Amino acid sequence: MAGRILVLLIVAVSCGCQSKNSAPPPQPPVATTSTVTVSAPPLEMRLGWVTGVCFATANKSIAPGSAITVVPSDEKAPVVEGRVVGATASDAICAALLQDRRKQNGSKWSFYELKLSAPVDLGIGVTGDTRPVAGGLDLNGDGAPEKFTQCASSEGVWFRVWSGPAYQGTPLWAGYYYLGYDTEVTCPS
Amino acid sequence: MAVKSGIFWVTWANAHAQNSSRIEHLVEPFRSQAIAFIKALHDAGATVAVTATKRSVRRAYLFHWSWKIALGKCKASDATGIAGVDIQWDHGNDAASRTGANQMVTGFGLAVPPKSINAPALTSNHITGHAIDMDIIWTGTINVKDTLGKTTAIAFNGDVNANTALHAVGASYGVNKLVTDAPHWSHNGR
Numbered sequence A: 001m002a003g004r005i006l007v008l009l010i011v012a013v014s015c016g017c018q019s020k021n022s023a024p025p026p027q028p029p030v031a032t033t034s035t036v037t038v039s040a041p042p043l044e045m046r047l048g049w050v051t052g053v054c055f056a057t058a059n060k061s062i063a064p065g066s067a068i069t070v071v072p073s074d075e076k077a078p079v080v081e082g083r084v085v086g087a088t089a090s091d092a093i094c095a096a097l098l099q100d101r102r103k104q105n106g107s108k109w110s111f112y113e114l115k116l117s118a119p120v121d122l123g124i125g126v127t128g129d130t131r132p133v134a135g136g137l138d139l140n141g142d143g144a145p146e147k148f149t150q151c152a153s154s155e156g157v158w159f160r161v162w163s164g165p166a167y168q169g170t171p172l173w174a175g176y177y178y179l180g181y182d183t184e185v186t187c188p189s
Numbered sequence B: 001m002a003v004k005s006g007i008f009w010v011t012w013a014n015a016h017a018q019n020s021s022r023i024e025h026l027v028e029p030f031r032s033q034a035i036a037f038i039k040a041l042h043d044a045g046a047t048v049a050v051t052a053t054k055r056s057v058r059r060a061y062l063f064h065w066s067w068k069i070a071l072g073k074c075k076a077s078d079a080t081g082i083a084g085v086d087i088q089w090d091h092g093n094d095a096a097s098r099t100g101a102n103q104m105v106t107g108f109g110l111a112v113p114p115k116s117i118n119a120p121a122l123t124s125n126h127i128t129g130h131a132i133d134m135d136i137i138w139t140g141t142i143n144v145k146d147t148l149g150k151t152t153a154i155a156f157n158g159d160v161n162a163n164t165a166l167h168a169v170g171a172s173y174g175v176n177k178l179v180t181d182a183p184h185w186s187h188n189g190r
Helices: A101-106 B008-016 B030-044 B057-070 B094-108 B166-170
Strands: A009-011 A035-036 A045-049 A054-057 A069-072 A078-089 A110-115 A122-127 A131-132 A135-136 A146-154 A156-162 A173-178 B045-050 B131-137 B141-145 B151-155 B184-186
Touching: A009 B094, A045 A156, A045 A173, A054 B030, A069 A110, A069 A135, A078 B131, A101 B045, A122 A131, A122 A146, A122 A156, A122 B166, B008 B057, B008 B094, B030 B045, B030 B131, B030 B141, B030 B166
Parallel strands: none
Antiparallel strands: A045 A054, A045 A122, A054 A110, A069 A078, A069 A122, A078 A110, A131 A135, A146 A156, A156 A173, B045 B131, B131 B184, B141 B151
């Protein structure tokens, strides 16, 4: 993998890239810089949140058969490998598309069905090649594992990836799953 | 006659305990305040898509107790009752009660994060009719009048939670932004 790295590009990463024609994307703002290889799309096009066998991502054109790695929200669970089956609009596959939440989630994310090697409840998915390092996955090429977090806000679940300590500074990536019902907040203030 | 917990109640709730996205289902004075704020946004050229207003207390009740029983956070016999929902949570043994509740958790698509301790809420600003979820979109900069008629130029920000100028205009109408959840506005910002 490292041999295929031709150059590191500094790209502006913005939640605003998540949808060109739709509503405002989730907050908080993501990091202003990240590193990617020329062989992979920007991180916000590779990352998304997973519920069961459903992958929600800003990327509108993931090819069926694409590899995906899922980091479950359960910290004790191992990373799960899988493949993208294809795009879906089914609420039987994606709970995020159930009646109470379809408008909010559907206007901001594209949805794909997954085939995974093990069941996942909630998690963060990364398409394409990933770089395993001691302690996890390195997504920005700095040799250190990123931190993957999940917490509840008033009516949604926040998924975030951090290059530094969790909940300090700006996350490398953030995704918001609108639940359409009210929950108790677990996200740090 | 009570009906045991299970998938029946998902179908029932989808028919008889739906949430609303109609502004007229909000309560006064928040309803008039939300209408005025949305009119000001429309007048300025923004597009507003309301996705949720008043949520059903009976639906919330079914979410709450099915989640708690399915996850073993309480016994089925602990569940309280609510008018208009003749559900039997206790099937006579814990395993069957949890199976019935779990069918509802799955059917409702309730999130079950690891180490979850907080069930879906039984009450909220949405349930009392004091909150509205909406997407507000425009291009470039628009001039929005606040409740006193003062015009504020507001640039579109893809992160609505960070658009403090928009929040200030909303607040002038009594419609306050909750900055953790992009679509959510309420009478008290919660």
